[in-house]
């Protein structure tokens with residue numbers, strides 16, 4: 557540039573009145589610092605900052621604008637005394653941005669700053685409002701906005717001291733804008749991350765359901781078994797008061813509990829006869845195979861592989877593959893075990909019609925403490941009872957079991973009685 561955009565005047569002599577002005581300016585700066593540190597409403601912060609600045613120097617009018625590089629314009633966030641006709645947004649050329657960055661946060665006199673494209677194009681608007689000084693708000697080499705101030709109420713010219721105060725206050729306002737931009741960016745990224753997480757979660761859950769459908773497609777007699785076990789597991793976890801993300805994880809464990817069956821011969825799974833010992837051994841490999849399939853995957857809910865491995869264990873140690881007892885069995889595996897057995901009892905199998913609901917309830921109650929964990933059986937029956945009595949408007953069991961089951965005679969009484977009996981049942985004592 558041929559000439560500097562602003563004039564640097566000679567330092568003034570400090571007089572008593574200049575001393576008062578300094579004290580006053582420091583006071584205003586302190587107030588402005590407190591305002592900028594305030595985490596309240598950003599718009600109020602900018603408005604108050606402008607008023608503090610104008611008030612401390614006795615300036616009639618002015619405004620604070622934020623720069624949006626994306627839109628290529630400055631937009632006024634706060635104005636005072638500029639009238640309704642003053643434009644609230646003004647396009648800013650790239651050259652304006654470059655030149656203002658070169659100047660930094662300095663007080664530019666409008667009359668001396670005609671090198672700026674914005675002044676050559678819109679100077680008349682500023683002059684019409686007697687805007688005398690503009691201050692680019694630059695923080696860490698970034699143009700964040702612009703401060704404009706009109707003439708002083710006293711009619712006197714701006715001194716170097718006045719300009720220093722305006723620049724100091726401009727830096728404070730720039731910091732406030734910078735903080736706000738940072739916060740907005742953080743919020744945007746957090747929002748983006750949340751959306752990304754939701755998409756990944758949906759993809760994971762959809763994949764789990766697709767796997768469950770693939771597992772179930774191998775077994776023509778138990779169509780939908782894995783899906784139902786996933787849903788029963790979810791209901792039980794909810795009844796047990798688990799937090800939402802663990803309920804979702806538990807349902808995944810239910811959906812995938814039989815994933816090991818994908819490697820079992822289809823003829824064994826669909827055998828229209830009672831399978832022999834060799835075939836049974838082959839089928840009983842599925843929990844361990846399931847664990848091997850699921851273990852290398854990073855699941856949001858870490859116990860998913862354990863549910864696959866131990867869902868055929870029993871509290872009394874008569875289950876498989878490891879014959880674990882009570883507390884040795886992972887809790888999620890106990891839930892899936894009950895959901896699995898409940899579905900087996902309540903659906904038709906090749907050689908067995910599904911059992912009447914009265915039998916199922918009696919079976920669950922009888923085997924609580926030996927096969928099933930009593931508090932888990934109670935959770936399942938409690939959920940069933942709450943739906944039967946209309947305490948909950950959910951129709952989860954009705955959708956899974958059908959009307960016939962849910963409207964069985966004296967079902968609420970049966971469930972209450974079973975719950976009372978299970979309440980007094982304790983898990984077996986391990987003596988081995």
Ligand SMILES: [Fe+2]
Nearest residue numbers: 813814842867
């Ligand atoms: Fe299984």
Ligand SMILES: [Fe+2]
Nearest residue numbers: 781813814896
């Ligand atoms: Fe199963």
